[in-house]
Amino acid sequence: MSYFRKLMATAAMGVAVGVTALPVIAETPANMLVIANRIDDITTLDPAQSFEFAGSDVLRNVYGKLVNFDPNNLDAGYQPDLAESWTVSEDGKTITFTMREGVKFHSGNPVRAEDVAFSLKRVVLLNKTPSFIITQFGFTPENVDETIVVDGNTVSITTDKRYATSFVLNCLTATIGGVVDKELVMANEVDGDMGNTWLATNSAGSGPYSLASWKPKESVTLNANADYYGGAPAMKRVIVRHVQESATQRLMLERGDIDVARDLNPSDVEGVRAAEGVEILEEMRGRLMYIAASQKHPELSKPGVRQALKYLIDYEGMQNSFLKGAYVTHQNFLPKTYLGAVDENPFSLNLDKAKALLAEAGVDGMELTIGVREAQERLEIAQSLQNTFGQAGITVNLEVGTGKQILGKYRARELDIYLGAWGPDYPDPHTNAGTFAYNPDNSDAANATGLLAWRNSWDTGGLTEKTAAAVVEGDRSKRAEMYQGIQAQFRDTSPFAVMFQKVEQAGVADNIEGLNLGGAITAVSYWTVTK
Amino acid sequence: MRAQRTFVKRQPQLPLPPWVRGLVITLFSISITMLGLLLVTFLIGRVMPIDPVLAVVGERASQEQYDAVFKDLGLDKPLIVQFFYYVSDVLRGDFGQSLLTARPVADDIARVFPATFELATIGILLGCILGVPLGVIAAVRRGSWIDQIARVVALVGYSMPIFWLGLMGLLLFYGILGWVGGPGRQGIFYEDMIPSVTGMILIDSALARDWGAFWDAFSHIILPASLLGYYSLAYISRMTRSFMLEQLSAEYVTTARVKGMSEWAVIWGHAFKNIRVQLITVIALSYANLLEGSVLTEIIFSWPGIGSYITTALLSADMNAVLGGTVVVGLVFICLNVFSDLLYKFFDPRSK
Numbered sequence: 001m002s003y004f005r006k007l008m009a010t011a012a013m014g015v016a017v018g019v020t021a022l023p024v025i026a027e028t029p030a031n032m033l034v035i036a037n038r039i040d041d042i043t044t045l046d047p048a049q050s051f052e053f054a055g056s057d058v059l060r061n062v063y064g065k066l067v068n069f070d071p072n073n074l075d076a077g078y079q080p081d082l083a084e085s086w087t088v089s090e091d092g093k094t095i096t097f098t099m100r101e102g103v104k105f106h107s108g109n110p111v112r113a114e115d116v117a118f119s120l121k122r123v124v125l126l127n128k129t130p131s132f133i134i135t136q137f138g139f140t141p142e143n144v145d146e147t148i149v150v151d152g153n154t155v156s157i158t159t160d161k162r163y164a165t166s167f168v169l170n171c172l173t174a175t176i177g178g179v180v181d182k183e184l185v186m187a188n189e190v191d192g193d194m195g196n197t198w199l200a201t202n203s204a205g206s207g208p209y210s211l212a213s214w215k216p217k218e219s220v221t222l223n224a225n226a227d228y229y230g231g232a233p234a235m236k237r238v239i240v241r242h243v244q245e246s247a248t249q250r251l252m253l254e255r256g257d258i259d260v261a262r263d264l265n266p267s268d269v270e271g272v273r274a275a276e277g278v279e280i281l282e283e284m285r286g287r288l289m290y291i292a293a294s295q296k297h298p299e300l301s302k303p304g305v306r307q308a309l310k311y312l313i314d315y316e317g318m319q320n321s322f323l324k325g326a327y328v329t330h331q332n333f334l335p336k337t338y339l340g341a342v343d344e345n346p347f348s349l350n351l352d353k354a355k356a357l358l359a360e361a362g363v364d365g366m367e368l369t370i371g372v373r374e375a376q377e378r379l380e381i382a383q384s385l386q387n388t389f390g391q392a393g394i395t396v397n398l399e400v401g402t403g404k405q406i407l408g409k410y411r412a413r414e415l416d417i418y419l420g421a422w423g424p425d426y427p428d429p430h431t432n433a434g435t436f437a438y439n440p441d442n443s444d445a446a447n448a449t450g451l452l453a454w455r456n457s458w459d460t461g462g463l464t465e466k467t468a469a470a471v472v473e474g475d476r477s478k479r480a481e482m483y484q485g486i487q488a489q490f491r492d493t494s495p496f497a498v499m500f501q502k503v504e505q506a507g508v509a510d511n512i513e514g515l516n517l518g519g520a521i522t523a524v525s526y527w528t529v530t531k
Numbered sequence: 532m533r534a535q536r537t538f539v540k541r542q543p544q545l546p547l548p549p550w551v552r553g554l555v556i557t558l559f560s561i562s563i564t565m566l567g568l569l570l571v572t573f574l575i576g577r578v579m580p581i582d583p584v585l586a587v588v589g590e591r592a593s594q595e596q597y598d599a600v601f602k603d604l605g606l607d608k609p610l611i612v613q614f615f616y617y618v619s620d621v622l623r624g625d626f627g628q629s630l631l632t633a634r635p636v637a638d639d640i641a642r643v644f645p646a647t648f649e650l651a652t653i654g655i656l657l658g659c660i661l662g663v664p665l666g667v668i669a670a671v672r673r674g675s676w677i678d679q680i681a682r683v684v685a686l687v688g689y690s691m692p693i694f695w696l697g698l699m700g701l702l703l704f705y706g707i708l709g710w711v712g713g714p715g716r717q718g719i720f721y722e723d724m725i726p727s728v729t730g731m732i733l734i735d736s737a738l739a740r741d742w743g744a745f746w747d748a749f750s751h752i753i754l755p756a757s758l759l760g761y762y763s764l765a766y767i768s769r770m771t772r773s774f775m776l777e778q779l780s781a782e783y784v785t786t787a788r789v790k791g792m793s794e795w796a797v798i799w800g801h802a803f804k805n806i807r808v809q810l811i812t813v814i815a816l817s818y819a820n821l822l823e824g825s826v827l828t829e830i831i832f833s834w835p836g837i838g839s840y841i842t843t844a845l846l847s848a849d850m851n852a853v854l855g856g857t858v859v860v861g862l863v864f865i866c867l868n869v870f871s872d873l874l875y876k877f878f879d880p881r882s883k
Contacts (some may be wrong), residue, residue: 032721042841043587044633051589127599129592200633213723215634216639217843218715218835221723244830247698248714251706257713403844408582447594514855 025257026383030531033235033512036243036252037262040217046199047178049128053423054240056175056523059221061238063178063205067169068095069427071516071525075337078169080185082111082179082206086169092162092474095169099153103229105181106203106210113155117148118182129234130176132450133426137168151401156179164474166339170428173522176515177317180204189331208233208527217242222291222526233527253278253507257530260515261507265376266324272507280511282325286335287423287502288432289327289381291370293495294409294459297416300368300495304361310347310497312388319500322380332487333436335501339476340429340483346491354392371415373403381499382419411449413457421502422452427521429483437463437490458495561865568861569621569854573614576850583848586630617854626858627851636855639840644859645730646716647836650828651821653756658763659814665764666771670779671798681768688765693758693852697831700754714748714833721747754834759825763817770813774806807878815871822863 028034041052047059068081090227103111120145123134138160139147147158151285171177188202200362208230209222216391222238241258243249249261250268254275264272264323272278294307300306310501315329334341340468358364368389372382379400386396399406399415410418426433439453439460440446448454453464460467463486470482490496504517514528547555585592587600605613614662620627669681705710712718716732717725721744725735733752737745778784779802787797824838837856844852 003691028719032719040631043631127596129589129596131596132593145638156719197633214641215835216634217839218833219722239722241719241833241837243714243833245698248701248831248833251701253711255709257718259848404582404846405586411585429537449597450593 010182016361028259028509031234033238033260033276033526033529033531034258034261035248035260036236036258037240037260038244039220039240039242040244040523042214042216042220044200045203045211045214046196047175047180047205048123048126049130049196049200050175051130051425053296053523054220057518058211058214058222058240058272059175059178059205060205060207060518060523061209061222061526062207063175063180064103064111065179066172066206067177068173068516069522071514071518071528074516074519074521077166078173082116088165092165093160094156094158095165096154096156098121099155100229101153103206104227105184105224107181107184109181109183111179111181113150113153113483115182116155116179117150118185119177120144120148122180122185123176126194126196127131128196128423130174133171133174133176137163137171148335161472162474163472164476164479166476166479167428168432171426171523174426175523176203176255178364180194180524183510190318194405209238212237224527227367228527230527234368234530235526238526253509256509259509259512262504264505266322266326266505269300269325269507277510278507280517281503281506281508281517282507283517284328284336285423285502285504285517285519286338287421288330289333289378289419289421289500289502290335290496290498291385291417291419292452292456292497293417294413294415295459295495296413297368298415299361299363299366302361302363303359303493304357305363306495308357308392308495309352309389311357313347313497313499314349314388314396315345315382315499316348318381322442323377323500325503325505326377327502329499330501331497331498333432333490333498334429334483334487335424335432337520338427338429338479339433340470340487342484342486342487344491347497349388351388358392358394365395367395367397369397369399370417370418370419371399371401371406371409372419373406374400375403378419378421385419390434410497413444413455418456424520429479430467433470433483433486436496437486438467438492440464452496453494456495461493463494488520494497535652544611550627557869564865565619565858565861568588568619568857572854572857573617573850574610576845576853577610579632579845579848580701583630583850586847586849592796617848621854621858626855628851629844629855630849631847631852636851639852640837640855640859641730643835643837643840645671646834647822647824647838649731649733650756650759650836651824652751654759655763655814657757657760658767658817661760662767663766663771663810666768667798667803669768670775671774672773678772681772684763685769688762692827693762693825694827694831696761697755697758697828700758701831704754708850711754712747714751714831716748716751716834717744718747718751755828755834759821763821766817767810771806771810774809775802778805787882799845804878808875811871811874811878815867819864819867822862822867832872 032163037054042055044050045055045058047063047444050059051058064082066081066083067078067299068080070076080101082103084100086095086097088095099111099113105111120134123131124139124144125141131480146278149156176213180199184189184204186197188195188198190197201214208225208228212221212227214220219242224233224236226232241252243252246263246268249263252258253261253272269280273280276518295301303387319329330336331345331347332342365482370382370385372378384399386398389396409415435452437453439448439451441448442454442457442459446454453460466482466486470479470486473479473482506517508515511531513530516525516528518524583604584597584601588596601607607617629636629639632639665681669678675764705713706834725732725739725741725744728735728738732747733747736748784797784802787801824836826838826842829836829839837859841853841856844856
């Protein structure tokens with residue numbers, strides 16, 4: 001017995017001493033930025049393929065582009081980056097970029113016009129999901145050698161027709177416009193994949209940071225590029241840790257183990273506001289929350305019913321309760337800060353008006369299914385809709401599933417109503433106009449699954465043509481007016497009820513300065529951060 | 532009374548030594564089990580209403596891009612052909628590429644399984660070291676205060692959601708007291724500093740003789756491991772108590788006591804010896820559960836283990852990752868079974 005007791009006592013003492021004597025470090029180093037974020041959406045870090053939020057955050061800091069946004073002045077729009085200047089041909093179809101001299105990739109190779117041409121051609125030839133951002137200008141595998149041409153220190157791109165120059169350049173600021181190091185990428189080519197497999201987990205850029213490691217669902221580590229042409233970043237190392245839970249992120253922030261917490265829920269945001277040494281950084285993001293009604297549904301296709309649904313949403317109630325601080329009411333498809341964005345939000349919860357519209361349309365009660373993915377805020381919105389729709393005699397069944405399940409049905413035009421989010425792909429109004437208000441062929445056979453209007457079987461009633469006209473308008477202010485007109489008609493006639501725009505609320509240690517999350521138009525910038 | 536004679540029909544025997552025969556039979560049954568496991572997982576993956584192509588191409592893909600990936604993944608072929616290709620790849624050690632991590636599944640598993648193994652092993656050790664004695668003492672002192680405490684400890688372990696307990700643990704020991712490291716396997720100072728040999732940071736840092744990194748890793752693992760250990764303890768202590776009570780009420784125990792044997796010898800020398808085989812089953816099952824990966828614990832503590840790896844893969848229809856993970860978990864169960872069988876033979880004289 002005594003032996004046993006001794007053994008137990010030794011074990012207990014060991015654990016107790018071990019635990020109490022643990023070294024705990026409660027402040028991040030002065031030249032290191034540590035961020036907690038959900039990064040499990042990253043599936044690749046190849047700029048020609050990456051199309052997720054966390055991936056864009058990494059790649060914005062790793063790859064230079066022809067033109068880019070200055071984090072210190074996002075409102076100024078695109079600015080020269082690897083291209084020092086550009087000219088546009090008289091017919092408006094060819095843009096010629098002159099490269100900045102003396103810029104080097106992380107590998108030490110010089111950044112040449114040839115690398116730019118290779119990167120853009122690579123996007124077209126690989127044909128991954130985001131390639132449409134470039135190929136929508138008429139670039140095809142067959143014509144890239146003629147349409148993307150290098151001449152000494154310049155590279156020219158020729159589009160299939162005249163587009164607004166701002167549209168083309170805005171698209172080049174997207175992740176897919178990242179310029180890769182041709183020599184390094186091709187040295188790692190496997191089976192003619194143009195380095196796609198290798199670049200998924202490695203980097204070949206010229207940006208302020210290089211990729212040190214990406215451990216899926218664990219961390220991304222970036223090392224500063226001391227030779228960055230814009231000056232070496234103050235933060236020598238950036239570590240983005242995958243931390244799923246908001247409460248855990250808050251704890252780490254308040255303990256001083258991280259500098260930034262990017263996924264705080266509204267209650268933790270309130271908690272952080274009350275804590276010392278940390279503050280909340282708020283920025284409007286581009287993500288919109290909306291519902292859309294299938295126009296294949298006999299009742300939902302009636303204009304009065306479409307209108308009625310927009311009066312059956314408790315925008316204010318949701319914004320002031322469970323969405324507090326995280327979303328603001330926004331009823332237009334262009335996020336605030338986009339060219340042509342408008343602030344008009346004419347709809348509010350109005351049961352009488354909705355009932356009158358339904359009665360006028362001859363609808364006396366009906367049963368609908370709303371497809372929604374299993375995410376807390378979306379489920380809460382769905383439940384609110386279930387409640388308010390119910391008050392007008394509409395019985396709502398919720399079909400809850402994973403993102404992929406619900407999306408599969410949505411793309412197959414099988415849902416009555418879809419509740420979901422949409423984020424812009426590039427910082428030009430056409431990114432949303434071209435999907436919400438554009439549907440040239442509404443037939444099932446068209447299979448235009450990428451277009452939201454098509455997914456809801458909506459013949460846009462003339463907006464398709466107006467959208468096509470706006471995208472080629474060269475005059476910036478006239479173009480903005482055109483989008484304002486399109487949105488006014490869209491609000492009144494479309495089967496979409498855009499409800500909210502996302503506000504990112506990040507918890508930040510109060511010694512951090514210069515952090516820009518990217519607003520509605522781009523991703524986060526680490527190179528401007530100082531402590 | 533004349534004993535009844537029984538006739539046993541002799542099975543035809545292979546001309547092999549008994550241990551080789553045993554090994555062949557074991558390997559054969561393992562292969563059949565693994566094949567069945569693969570088949571069931573494969574079929575479940577295929578009938579699930581999740582589209583694996585969307586996992587690759589994303590929401591915005593055109594139909595043409597969708598079709599290209601559909602073909603690349605081999606989904607245009609009949610199910611049986613897909614399964615045949617998969618099994619033949621697995622037999623060559625190729626689990627395929629994960630859609631979500633852009634890496635070979637084998638590499639992913641080599642990264643996530645050691646993380647779970649390290650956590651589960653410490654968890655089960657804590658569970659056994661504390662749970663078995665607690666169960667024995669609770670049985671011996673049945674109805675006493677120590678029995679009541681053991682009951683409450685087990686009840687809390689059974690009924691408290693691990694999610695809540697984990698967060699409370701983090702809040703207290705990390706947030707308020709600062710006794711342990713936070714979520715993740717390492718502090719930022721040691722990130723990527725230790726060369727990976729086994730994938731288990733405690734062992735790797737010890738091999739590298741970097742004791743700072745070792746203590747840092749220990750400070751990160753101790754809380755989630757204690758949490759898992761607590762849940763194992765709850766189960767193991769209750770089962771130990773019940774096994775012991777059964778033994779203590781047996782006549783041989785009374786006889787031993789009547790013969791004047793010391794209480795220590797009665798409890799540990801006789802009663803406990805007789806529950807070892809049952810305990811092995813209980814402990815092996817607990818260990819296997821921990822080795823499957825505790826998804827919620829992994830989420831709270833940002834622990835990149837196999838549980839959340841398989842779950843994420845399943846929800847995203849990353850079937851190569853799901854099947855690879857399932858094979859590993861299946862192998863773990865089989866290995867534990869084989870190991871338990873060996874221990875039975877060691878502890879149970881009847882099976883010698």
